[in-house]
Amino acid sequence: MDFLEEPFPDVATYEDFHTIDWLREKSRDTDRHRKITSKSKESIWDLTKSLLDAWSGWVVMLLIGLLSGTLAGVIDLAVDWMTDLKEGVCLSAFWYSHEQCCWTSNETTFDDRDKCPQWQKWAELMTGHSEGAGAYVLNYLLYVLWALSFSFLAVSLVRVFAPYACGSGIPEIKTILSGFIIRGYLGKWTLLIKTVTLVLAVSSGLSLGKEGPLVHVACCCGNLFCSLFSKYSKNEGKRREVLSAAAAAGVLFSLEEVSYYFPLKTLWRSFFAALVAAFTLRSINPFGNSRLVLFYVEYHTPWYMAELVPFILLGVFGGLWGTLFIRANIAWCRRRKTTQLGKYPVLEVIAVTAITAVLAYPNPYTRRSTSELISELFNDCGALESSQLCDYINNPNMSRPVDDIPDRPAGPGVYNALWQLVLALVFKIVITIFTFGMKIPSGLFIPSMAVGAIAGRIVGIAVEQMAYHHHDWIIFKNWCRPGADCVTPGLYAMVGAAACLGGVTRMTVSLVVIMFELTGGLEYIVPLMAAAVTSKWVADAFGKEGIYESHIQLNGYPYLDVRDEFTHRTLAADVMRPRRNDPPLAVLTQDATTVEDVEMLIKDTDYNGFPVVVSRDSERLIGFVQRRDLTLAIKNARQKQDGVVSSSVVYFTEDVPQLPASTPQPLKLRRILNLSPFTVTDHTPMETVVDIFRKLGLRQCLVTRSGRLLGIITKKDVLRHMAQMMNQDPESIMFN
Amino acid sequence: MQGVFLLRTFVFVCVLLLSEVTAKNSEDIRCKCICPPYREIEGQIYKQNVSLKDCNCLHVVEPMPVDGKDVEAYCLRCECKYEERSSGTIKVTIIIYLSILGLLLLYMVYLTLLEPILKRRLFGHSQLIQSDDDVGDQQPFANAHNVLSRSHSRPNMLNKVEHAQQRWRRQVQEQRKSVFDRHVVLS
Numbered sequence: 001m002d003f004l005e006e007p008f009p010d011v012a013t014y015e016d017f018h019t020i021d022w023l024r025e026k027s028r029d030t031d032r033h034r035k036i037t038s039k040s041k042e043s044i045w046d047l048t049k050s051l052l053d054a055w056s057g058w059v060v061m062l063l064i065g066l067l068s069g070t071l072a073g074v075i076d077l078a079v080d081w082m083t084d085l086k087e088g089v090c091l092s093a094f095w096y097s098h099e100q101c102c103w104t105s106n107e108t109t110f111d112d113r114d115k116c117p118q119w120q121k122w123a124e125l126m127t128g129h130s131e132g133a134g135a136y137v138l139n140y141l142l143y144v145l146w147a148l149s150f151s152f153l154a155v156s157l158v159r160v161f162a163p164y165a166c167g168s169g170i171p172e173i174k175t176i177l178s179g180f181i182i183r184g185y186l187g188k189w190t191l192l193i194k195t196v197t198l199v200l201a202v203s204s205g206l207s208l209g210k211e212g213p214l215v216h217v218a219c220c221c222g223n224l225f226c227s228l229f230s231k232y233s234k235n236e237g238k239r240r241e242v243l244s245a246a247a248a249a250g251v252l253f254s255l256e257e258v259s260y261y262f263p264l265k266t267l268w269r270s271f272f273a274a275l276v277a278a279f280t281l282r283s284i285n286p287f288g289n290s291r292l293v294l295f296y297v298e299y300h301t302p303w304y305m306a307e308l309v310p311f312i313l314l315g316v317f318g319g320l321w322g323t324l325f326i327r328a329n330i331a332w333c334r335r336r337k338t339t340q341l342g343k344y345p346v347l348e349v350i351a352v353t354a355i356t357a358v359l360a361y362p363n364p365y366t367r368r369s370t371s372e373l374i375s376e377l378f379n380d381c382g383a384l385e386s387s388q389l390c391d392y393i394n395n396p397n398m399s400r401p402v403d404d405i406p407d408r409p410a411g412p413g414v415y416n417a418l419w420q421l422v423l424a425l426v427f428k429i430v431i432t433i434f435t436f437g438m439k440i441p442s443g444l445f446i447p448s449m450a451v452g453a454i455a456g457r458i459v460g461i462a463v464e465q466m467a468y469h470h471h472d473w474i475i476f477k478n479w480c481r482p483g484a485d486c487v488t489p490g491l492y493a494m495v496g497a498a499a500c501l502g503g504v505t506r507m508t509v510s511l512v513v514i515m516f517e518l519t520g521g522l523e524y525i526v527p528l529m530a531a532a533v534t535s536k537w538v539a540d541a542f543g544k545e546g547i548y549e550s551h552i553q554l555n556g557y558p559y560l561d562v563r564d565e566f567t568h569r570t571l572a573a574d575v576m577r578p579r580r581n582d583p584p585l586a587v588l589t590q591d592a593t594t595v596e597d598v599e600m601l602i603k604d605t606d607y608n609g610f611p612v613v614v615s616r617d618s619e620r621l622i623g624f625v626q627r628r629d630l631t632l633a634i635k636n637a638r639q640k641q642d643g644v645v646s647s648s649v650v651y652f653t654e655d656v657p658q659l660p661a662s663t664p665q666p667l668k669l670r671r672i673l674n675l676s677p678f679t680v681t682d683h684t685p686m687e688t689v690v691d692i693f694r695k696l697g698l699r700q701c702l703v704t705r706s707g708r709l710l711g712i713i714t715k716k717d718v719l720r721h722m723a724q725m726m727n728q729d730p731e732s733i734m735f736n
Numbered sequence: 737m738q739g740v741f742l743l744r745t746f747v748f749v750c751v752l753l754l755s756e757v758t759a760k761n762s763e764d765i766r767c768k769c770i771c772p773p774y775r776e777i778e779g780q781i782y783k784q785n786v787s788l789k790d791c792n793c794l795h796v797v798e799p800m801p802v803d804g805k806d807v808e809a810y811c812l813r814c815e816c817k818y819e820e821r822s823s824g825t826i827k828v829t830i831i832i833y834l835s836i837l838g839l840l841l842l843y844m845v846y847l848t849l850l851e852p853i854l855k856r857r858l859f860g861h862s863q864l865i866q867s868d869d870d871v872g873d874q875q876p877f878a879n880a881h882n883v884l885s886r887s888h889s890r891p892n893m894l895n896k897v898e899h900a901q902q903r904w905r906r907q908v909q910e911q912r913k914s915v916f917d918r919h920v921v922l923s
Contacts, residue, residue, distance in 0.1 A: 077829045095830035096823075103766065103821065110770070110779030153841070160844050161908065163915040167922045182921065184907055196837055284825060337919040345916060386779065439916070555921060 014236065015628060016183045018608065019558055019715055022697030024674070025237030032231070056229045057242070061269050063225045064246045065276025068218040071195055072277065073284030075210060082203035083369045086146040087139065088121040111386050140361050143205075147357040148350060150204035154197040154440045155349040162193035166439040169194075169216030171551040173247065175559045176219075177240050179697055186243075191220035198441040205357055207370070207432045209446025215247050216441075218277075222246025245269040301380070301488045303527055304479045310459055310492065315499045315531035317455055319538025321429065322503025325448075326543065328433045330550050336437070337554070345439040352438065356431055364388075365417075365424045370450045373424075374497065377453040380490040388413040389457075410465055418458060425454045437551075444547060445514075448504045449497035456496020460489030491524060499531040503539045506546035508532055558715055566690045568725050573682035575689070575721045576703045576711035585711060588612045590622050590653050595634060595667060596646040602631060611702055611709055612652050612673060619708045622652060624677035624700070625669070637667050679704050682711075686721065693718050764821050767791035771814040777801045791818040 014020055033053075040050035081097045090101035102108055102116035109115060122142040123135035158165050164185050176182055184190065198213045222243045226232040232239045248270030336342045360366040365373055381390035391413025432447045464487040467476045479486060494515065502511045511532045516522060545553065552559045578585050586601055588610050601610070609626045613619045637644045643665035650667045659666065679702045680689055692698060693715060700714040767790070769782045784796045793811035802810045914920045 074829050074833065077826055078833045081826075081830055093823075093827070095827050100821070100823075100826060104783070104785075106783060108781050108783075110773075110781055113781065153837075157840060157844065159912065159916070160847060161840070163908065163911040164922070166915065172922065184911055189904070189908075192836075193840075196833075196840060199833070284822075284829075342916075342919050 014181045016181060018181055019699050020179045020181060020236045020697075021699050022179060022237055023678075025235055029231075029235050029238055032235075053231060056231055057269060058272065060222075060225045060229060060232065060242055061245060061273040062276055064218065064222050064242075065273040066280050067221040067225075068214075068246070068273075069277035069280025070284065071217055071221070072214060073281050075195060075199055075214070077284070078199040079202045079210070079369075082150070082199060083205075085203070086143050086150075086205065088119055089125065090119045091125075092118045113386075143361050143367075144354065144357040147204045147206075147353050150200045151206065151349050151353040151440065152346070154200035154204070155346050155438075157193055157197050157200075158440055159346065162187075162190045163439075165190050165194040165197060165441060167437060167441070168212035168443050168548075169219075169441070170212050171548045171555065171557070173216060173219055173243075174548060175552060175557040177244055177247075178559055179236075179240070180558060181236070186216075186220045186223035188220075188224060191217060191224065194220070194441050201440040201442065202369075204353055205360060205369075206353055206440075206442070207356060207428055207435045207447045207450075208441075209370070209443035209449075210441075211445040212443035213441040214443075218246050218248075219243050241266050242269075245273050248274050300523060301491075303488070303491060303524065304486065306475055306479055307463075307487070308527070308530060310463055311495050311527045311531050312534050314452070314456055314459060314492065314496045315502075315534025316538050318452055318496065318499025318501075318503035318531065318535035319541075320503070321451060321500055322448075322506075322535065322539040322547075323542040325429075325433060325504055326545070326547050326550055329436055329547065330554055332433060333437045333551070333554055349438055349440060352431075352434055356435070359427060359431075363420050363424055363427070365420050365454075366427060370446050374446070374450055374453050374493075377457045377493040378490050378497075380488055387417075389417045390414075391417070409468055410461065414461065418461065421454050421458055425451060425458070428454070436547075444504060445501060448500045452496035452498065452500030453493040454496075455500070456493040457489050459496070460487065460492030463487050463492070464489055491527065494524060495527050495531045498528045499535040502532040503535040504547050506536055506539060508536055558719055560690075560694050560715065560719065566687050566722060566725070568686065570686040570721070570725075571682065572680050572684040572686060572689050572703050572713060573710075575686060575717055576682070576713045577717060578711055585709070586610055587616075587619075587709065588625065588650070588652070589615050591649065591651050592616075593650050594646065595637075595644065595648045595650060598630060598634065598650055599646075602627060608714070609700060611677070611712065613709055621677070621679065621702060621704060621707075621709045623673040623675045624702065625652075625673050629672040630669070633669055633672050634667070641665070641667075677702050680713075681705060689713065690718060690722070764823050765819070767796050767816055767818050769793055769796045769814050769816040771797065771810065774802070774810050774813060777810075788818050791816050 036046075036050045036053055039046045041047075080099075081095060084098040088098070090096040090098070092101065096103075096119075098114055098119055101119040102114055105116035105118060107116050121130065121135075121139055123138040124130040127135065127138065129135045164182075164187075172182060172185060176185065194213055194217055198210055198217075201208060202210050222245070223239070226239050226242055232242055245266050336348075341348065376387065376389065379385065381392065391411040392408040393411045428447060428451050432444075432451070435447075436442050436444055467487050470476065476486075498511055498515050501514075502508065505511075507514075512525060512528050515528050516525075543550075549559075549561065586605055586607060588598065588601070590612055592615065607627060609624055610630075611624050612622045614622060644667050645664050648664040648667050650669055652670055652673050654670060656666050656668060677700075678692070678696070678698055680692070682703050682705045689701065692701065698715065700712055702709060703711045703713060765785060765787065766783050767786045771780050771782070771793075773779045780797075780801070782797050784798075786795060790796075793814045793816055794807075796816060797811070797814065800807060800810075915922050
């Protein structure tokens with residue numbers, strides 16, 4: 001079986017934790033394509049092969065969409081079941097969650113929608129009592145125990161099988177898509193473990209979401225199917241195109257957030273993959289009712305211009321919370337990286353779960369899963385709701401149809417709910433800071449949306465009550481007649497959720513698309529956009545980066561953001577290496593270096609590549625050769641070619657001169673030489689150099705003066721220089 | 737040979753699961769009507785297994801709590817929704833998930849608890865060959881498997897599997913070092 005063999009590293013593959021060379025990959029793909037097209041005219045078989053090659057992209061997208069959709073459905077169903085497992089179990093069929101268990105029962109009442117004899121809480125099952133202090137304490141204890149066991153299981157599985165499965169995955173995927181290599185990050189075991197432990201982590205009641213990890217899962221699926229086709233498995237650049245599209249199959253926001261080079265072809269493919277995934281998800285039907293979205297918003301009440309003021313206030317809150325969260329989370333993660341805290345990941349997960357479970361159980365709004373909380377907050381209170389949040393004082397003689405209930409004064413239940421919501425808000429704000437970044441799969445969308453939804457709902461209820469009790473004020477008089485339905489608190493919750501999400505991730509367009517994807521409410525685009533833009537402005541005033549870029553910076557990944565601007569007046573000569581006090585540039589000559597010299601050079605230095613010049617005196621540039629290619633070629637030559645010894649001369653020229661028979665056989669290495677390395681002169685402004693690096697995806701660039709080689713600039717140097725210019729620590733850029 | 741057998745069992749299991757999933761349970765459709773409080777009558781929820789065209793207040797709300805002329809006013813305030821689910825899918829998914837989780841748990845217990853015991857048994861029986869790769873790294877499992885493989889004559893396939901497993905273990909060890917110990921990736 002082929003996958004059991006160790007893959008033989010051949011020339012032109014990359015080492016782990018290094019950046020790829022986009023230009024080389026692109027040119028290799030063009031060569032391959034040209035070869036196939038030219039051969040396709042020869043026979044029918046070749047024509048079929050060329051057609052297959054063209055269609056392979058779409059086939060890969062189809063497979064990716066199918067697998068991602070299936071996995072997303074499985075995750076949703078399993079989370080649904082396991083979250084309810086903490087509180088009780090369905091006696092008739094243990095695989096049903098609470099809602100599914102009571103689906104057919106006739107004992108549900110209006111006030112207690114989920115009551116039925118088949119589903120029993122643990123205390124009731126074990127002792128027979130369902131009320132009373134003893135039952136409460138027993139339920140509490142079992143809730144905490146289940147939560148602890150789920151999270152312990154999750155972190156142990158991650159630790160034993162796939163350590164790369166922890167975290168959200170989006171910062172690493174952004175870096176991978178920009179050209180970085182992390183072997184094993186998108187592997188099969190990572191896929192399996194991430195899916196399994198994501199369910200466990202979400203069900204344990206921790207304050208985390210699953211959208212970010214779903215993008216990682218979708219990219220793993222993409223990588224898995226890429227290895228089936230040699231067009232993608234051998235070419236890292238093409239593979240990243242597929243991965244960009246696959247990330248969209250997970251969540252559509254990847255278009256803005258994750259992809260680096262985004263040719264329009266990828267847009268079509270992403271759309272196709274997302275379509276297939278949505279179709280698969282629908283056929284699995286995890287939420288019943290053929291709904292695709294969890295927080296489906298069914299009301300269509302209009303909103304008024306004057307409501308933009310509270311919406312913008314919510315945007316400001318979202319921006320402020322985003323800044324606070326990013327700063328606090330990065331500080332905590334840095335502490336985890338550098339101090340003793342990082343040595344006990346399992347203990348950390350257990351401690352945080354224990355604190356979360358113990359503090360979450362008493363408050364009914366934090367006891368249930370965060371998605372349920374959000375959908376309840378988005379919901380508008382009609383006459384059919386009986387939750388505490390909708391405990392308004394109804395006019396008993398009212399006979400309106402259900403959709404047009406006028407504003408009513410709040411009953412005691414609503415005030416009670418408000419207090420609990422405020423406590424829940426504070427709790428969630430604090431605990432998410434410590435939860436995101438732990439060594440289990442954790443996402444950020446759902447907790448941020450929860451924080452925003454709670455804040456929005458509180459503001460909405462406040463505005464509603466103000467409008468009711470003071471309807472003779474000027475602001476309300478114009479739009480709110482007594483007896484009409486003016487304010488929809490559910491809409492405020494949606495706007496708050498969008499604002500907080502935008503404040504943390506700094507997305508704009510994708511945010512509105514996501515809100516639409518998650519709620520299905522198209523009428524409310526203007527309030528959502530207003531809040532998103534406000535929160536982005538407010539958050540950008542404090543710090544330029546969103547949470548994912550901050551994590552990239554924290555880890556020191558070599559990610560050159562396409563959106564950053566470089567406006568300093570430095571020149572290429574200031575950044576290039578060697579600097580004034582450094583040893584001279586390590587070069588190879590085209591016909592005067594022996595194999596032994598090359599090997600010693602490779603051993604003594606750790607540069608990624610060496611420029612090749614005509615001779616040491618003239619230093620005119622011929623080309624550039626990669627370290628890995630050199631090592632492999634020399635090893636190959638020593639094994640396979642006779643006569644190649646340490647004193648053989650290495651020739652990079654086209655024609656090897658005729659030598660007397662006594663000299664050892666020369667080693668011809670012209671084929672691994674890159675004859676078109678990118679060069680700039682030493683007076684090129686760094687602005688241009690950064691632009692070139694960014695737009696072409698270069699790894700290194702040579703600096704010449706009057707045609708003579710002067711030095712080299714690598715991507716790492718560029719990133720360090722940019723960090724230095726922005727007064728950050730340039731030593732934090734760790735990778736090549 | 738073995739591959740064909742595996743393929744056959746896989747297809748069989750797939751067909752079994754698919755038949756489970758597609759068998760339409762008559763209990764999987766329902767019409768749910770929620771009626772709010774009206775005058776003295778309390779709020780109520782009514783459920784019945786009717787199809788989509790019968791999903792309205794008159795068919796589902798039985799027995800009707802109000803009579804005659806009030807029925808229309810009562811029904812106007814009720815909201816009826818048709819819902820469908822697939823109980824087979826849920827059952828299959830949860831059972832598959834639990835079995836995968838169980839298998840992973842067993843494998844994890846085997847890797848962390850049982851293998852060191854096996855290694856300790858082998859310490860006393862035969863010489864241990866030092867592994868020359870992984871300088872400075874503890875590879876207790878590698879030794880045990882090497883000794884095991886030399887003591888019996890294994891067919892080629894099992895050797896390959898063991899080598900693949902060794903390679904995978906080394907990779908996971910590397911990953912674990914970068915993530916948990918040096919905090920280089922994924923802080």
